Amino acid sequence: MDKQLTKAEKLAELHRKREEVIVKLNGLYKNFRGVIHEDSSSEMKYTQIRVLEGFIESLNAEIAALESPQSSSK
Numbered sequence: 001m002d003k004q005l006t007k008a009e010k011l012a013e014l015h016r017k018r019e020e021v022i023v024k025l026n027g028l029y030k031n032f033r034g035v036i037h038e039d040s041s042s043e044m045k046y047t048q049i050r051v052l053e054g055f056i057e058s059l060n061a062e063i064a065a066l067e068s069p070q071s072s073s074k
Contacts, residue, residue, distance in 0.1 A: 011066050018059045025052045 005013065028049050036042045 007066060011063065014059055014063050014066070018056060018063070021052055021056055021059070025049065025056070028052070 028045060032042075032045055032049065034042070035046045
């Protein structure tokens, strides 16, 4: 069954997810030296980095929406 989360629980979960993704992204940045021309491995790493950056942006937007005074309790 779907458990309905409170606003505080949802915020805590989003913050936890964001921290996990940031740790993963920092690990990818550590060894990333840019996209090497016609190197599929570096292109895949770059794509993965961009996807995680986008995911962090969407998490930040959702957190901001929940923390704004206009958001309603669901």
